[in-house]
Amino acid sequence: MTQGPTINDRDSLVGVTLHSGILIESVECVDELVDVIGRPATEWTRRFGRRLQITLLSSLSDDDRSVPMYHEVIEGAMGVHFPDGVPPRLHSVNEAQIDDLARDFHQRLGSATLESLNQMLLELGF
C-alpha cells in the first residue's frame, strides 16, 4: 500500500474531539485501499478506544471524501458507544444503510466539517 499525503492541513478535523467524545486522531490518504477480503474500498477506520484513525482513498475528490467521512464517523460513534450508547435507530443498520445516511447528511449539511459532523451525531441521538 502506497501512502500519500495526509489531509491534516486542509481538514481541520484532525485532533478534534467531536460530540459525545469521539476523537479523530488522523485522516490519511492512500493510493490503494482494499477491504479484508481484497475488495476495493474507498475508506476504512481503525478505532482505539475513543480515537479514530481514518484512511481514505487519495483519488477521491474533496466532495467524494465527504460522504466517507460521515460514514466513518457514524460507524466510529457506534463502535465507541457500543452497545448501550448506540441510538435505537442504528441498532440494525447495515453498511448500505450507513452509506445512505452519510449521503443524506452530506446533501443536507454540506461537506463534512466539525460543525456538520457534530450536527449529524446530535441528530442521530448520540
Ligand SMILES: [Zn+2]
Ligand atoms: Zn462502513
